[in-house]
Amino acid sequence: MQKKCSKSRKLLSFILCSVLIVAMALFTGCNGSSAGNEGRADDSRKSEGSTGTGSDESGTSDDGTGSDESGTPEDETDAESSSQTEGSTGTDDGTGSDESGTPGEPGSGAQSDGGILGEGSTKFAFAVEDAEGGKTQWEIHTDQKTVGEALMELGLIDGEDSEFGLYVKTVNNITLDYDKDGLYWAFYINDEYAQSGVDSTEIKEGDTYLLKAEKS
Numbered sequence: 777m778q779k780k781c782s783k784s785r786k787l788l789s790f791i792l793c794s795v796l797i798v799a800m801a802l803f804t805g806c807n808g809s810s811a812g813n814e815g816r817a818d819d820s821r822k823s824e825g826s827t828g829t830g831s832d833e834s835g836t837s838d839d840g841t842g843s844d845e846s847g848t849p850e851d852e853t854d855a856e857s858s859s860q861t862e863g864s865t866g867t868d869d870g871t872g873s874d875e876s877g878t879p880g881e882p883g884s885g886a887q888s889d890g891g892i893l894g895e896g897s898t899k900f901a902f903a904v905e906d907a908e909g910g911k912t913q914w915e916i917h918t919d920q921k922t923v924g925e926a927l928m929e930l931g932l933i934d935g936e937d938s939e940f941g942l943y944v945k946t947v948n949n950i951t952l953d954y955d956k957d958g959l960y961w962a963f964y965i966n967d968e969y970a971q972s973g974v975d976s977t978e979i980k981e982g983d984t985y986l987l988k989a990e991k992s
Contacts, residue, residue, distance in 0.1 A: 889912070890912045890913045890914050891914060891915070892914070892915045892917065893914045893915070893916055893917070893930055893932075894916050894917040894918050894926070894929070894930050895917050895918075895919075896917045896918040896919035896920070896926075897917075897919060898917070898918055898919065898920075898979055898981060899915055899916060899917045899918075899981065900915075900916050900923070900926075900979050900980070900981060900982075900983060900984070900985060901913065901914070901915060901916075901983075901984040901985070902914050902915075902916050902923075902927065902932070902984070902985045902986070902987075903984070903985070903986045903987075904932075904947050904948045904950075904986070904987050904988075905986065905987075905988040905989065906950055906989050907952075907959055907989040907991075912948060914932075916930070918930075918979070920979070921978055921979065922974075922975055922976060922977055922978055922979060923974050923975075923977045923978075923979055923985050924942055924973070924974040924975030924976070924977065925975070926979065927974070928975075932947065932948055933946065933947050933948075933974070933987070934946040940973060941973035941975050941976055942973060942974060942975035944961045944963075944974060944987065945961070947961055947987045947989075950989070952989055954992070957991075958991050958992055959989050959990065959991055960989075960990060960992060961987045961988070961989060961990075962987070962988045962989075962990040963977075963985070963986070963987055964985070964986040964987075964988060965977065965983055965984070965985055965986075966983055966984055967984070967986070974987070
């Protein structure tokens, strides 16, 4: 009788152990599967984060703005290039300026470095001295009768009519404002202050003529 009871207890213990082992195995398997699923979800999220959804490493966005690597839109780059091109060729604003920025009026025919200027059977020496003492000289060739007419024809001088004749305001593209700085163009013949205006002085070959910026 005791032997039968002992065998029954051993069998029961074996069955309980087997049940526990199976239960632990099932529990462990479920946890492992859940952890594996969570790990795969994390890996998927990390993969999406690393690739990005809108822009690549070069900074080019997918929103159609056409940004380059520097982040500057293509239309702004084109505008800057156009602006630089216009600046290098000068502006066409009607003032007659060329690429060097020298106004075309008045005095568009003037040669700032001097030399021979004009055509005609009569020639004379003419010079300009600015307020800083800079001097430019020409050999003028003309068929005009007066110094003023010859210089006006070549665009070397410009001014306005007054009761005393032509009042010279601009010489070789240099304009003096007497009301502002007290400077005016003094007219000299053979290094002596002229007693006549430039427009009424007849040309005499061998004489030299000078317009000098002076302060009254």
